[in-house]
Amino acid sequence: MKQLTSLLAIFLLGFITMHFTPGPTLQMGLLKYNGGGDWYANPTSLPNLARFCNQQLGTHFATDYATVEVGSPDIYNYPFIHMTGHGNVVFSDDEAANLRNYLIAGGFLHIDDNYGIDPYVRVAMKKVFPELEFVELPFEHPIYHQKFNFPGGLPKIHEHDGKPAQGFGLLWEGRLVCFYSYECDLGDGWEDPEVHKDPAEKRQKALEMGANIISYVFKLT
DSSP states (O other), X not given: OHHHHHHHHHHHHHHHHHHHOSSOOBOXXXXXXXXXXXXXXXXXXXXXXXXXXXXXXXXXXXXXOEEEETTOGGGGGOSEEEEOOSSOOBOOHHHHHHHXXXXXXXXXXXXXXXXXXHHHHXXXXXXXXXXXOOEEOOTTSGGGBSSSBOTTSSOOOOOTTSOOOEXXXXXXXXXXXXXXXXXXXXXXXXXXXXXXXXXHHHHHHHHHHHHHHHHHHTTOO
């Protein structure tokens, strides 16, 4: 109950911050996990997303993100957690329980497939929510229609296997608690332009979709 109260307080602070506070008080969180996958990939992506959201949505995010371990109680200080990487993901029983409680209490997890994480993250999230399956979100879902309109769903930023970009979700009692961007690589599109040398229009689309996720999480529209 203490953790639930804490998270609700953070969400209230977030609402006040987004609408009335001139300086940054909220941080985005980056999920640190075990198993060998590079959870630390794309170090410039969240700072750039924070700046873009501050400019386009009127938010007040700090541009330095927080690194949060899956099993840490500190996760409750961050209403939005981002997860990325290319390789293996392993959650212990305690870590899975902590992440589950965080999401049920009102937190939100965005998983971004940075190419190769898919088979591992699906197993890890099944440990968090054994009763749920990832479902592909329809193109009409509100997450695609916040400030920026994506009538065809996720933009394709990197080719990877040439598969179409897909957006999957875990829904707990009808609420989207986890959004999984697959075969899309939003985080690479958020990075500094010289890192991946993505065309400016692709970077713009990636940032716009990222802003839509933030807008959806914080109910800004």
